[in-house]
Amino acid sequence: LHWWFNIGTDAFQPAPRTLQDPWTAIEMTPRQRQVLGVRRKIRDALLRDGQIPDWLEIDELIALYRADELDEAELLALEMVGRTGLTANLANVLSLVYGDRRDRTKELHYAREAARLAPENSIFLGNLGYALVAVKDFNEALPTLRRALAINPEHAYIYEALGDILREQADEPAAQREYAEAIRLYERRATSAEHEPLWFLQRLY
Numbered sequence: 001l002h003w004w005f006n007i008g009t010d011a012f013q014p015a016p017r018t019l020q021d022p023w024t025a026i027e028m029t030p031r032q033r034q035v036l037g038v039r040r041k042i043r044d045a046l047l048r049d050g051q052i053p054d055w056l057e058i059d060e061l062i063a064l065y066r067a068d069e070l071d072e073a074e075l076l077a078l079e080m081v082g083r084t085g086l087t088a089n090l091a092n093v094l095s096l097v098y099g100d101r102r103d104r105t106k107e108l109h110y111a112r113e114a115a116r117l118a119p120e121n122s123i124f125l126g127n128l129g130y131a132l133v134a135v136k137d138f139n140e141a142l143p144t145l146r147r148a149l150a151i152n153p154e155h156a157y158i159y160e161a162l163g164d165i166l167r168e169q170a171d172e173p174a175a176q177r178e179y180a181e182a183i184r185l186y187e188r189r190a191t192s193a194e195h196e197p198l199w200f201l202q203r204l205y
Helices: 030-049 054-066 070-084 088-100 104-117 122-134 138-151 156-168 172-190 197-204
Strands: 003-006 011-014
Touching: 030 054, 054 070, 054 088, 070 088, 088 104, 088 122, 104 122, 122 138, 122 156, 138 156, 156 172
Parallel strands: none
Antiparallel strands: 003 011
16 A cells, blocks of 8 residues: 655655556556556557557547547547547547536437437447436437337347336337347347447346
8 A cells, every 4th residue: 555645734645546647556457457558559659650640549539538538538529529529439438428527417418419310320329318217308219219229230239218107108018029139239248258248238137
């Protein structure tokens, strides 16, 4: 355990154990290792070209979000907005960050912006539907989620969200049909190298 001296309180306190703390050794998760992998690519790009490609910054942003480094993901996204303006990708990541923080107002705002900027992107539409479900706006959530599936019917999490809405509306047979489709898609993914779908399957069975 490392300790830092806090000048403001004139006291020692435990150093934070985060990915960004250079003094505290931590056991990194696979997702945190992905962040470091992206940052190695950024270093190589800077050494080779003297600049970072936009797509690589987006990769870093998504990796930070997946590693639960929400503070840094937010800071990076807002800094990129200041440089490039709000894009659909940036709006989507900001929506996800604020959703994880339970800031429903900002989550919904940025989800709407992502869907507005990329209206044919099924993932962004699905995430907007999820944000609408979180604030129990089922009247808008249902057609939004259906529109996402019309573009791409392979999103298991959207069927899951539809099931949640229909169950909330006391239409259990319809909810079970949506859950069954979600389970089918999650099972197909869980047979590959992906392990994340197993958590969703546990909730649905």
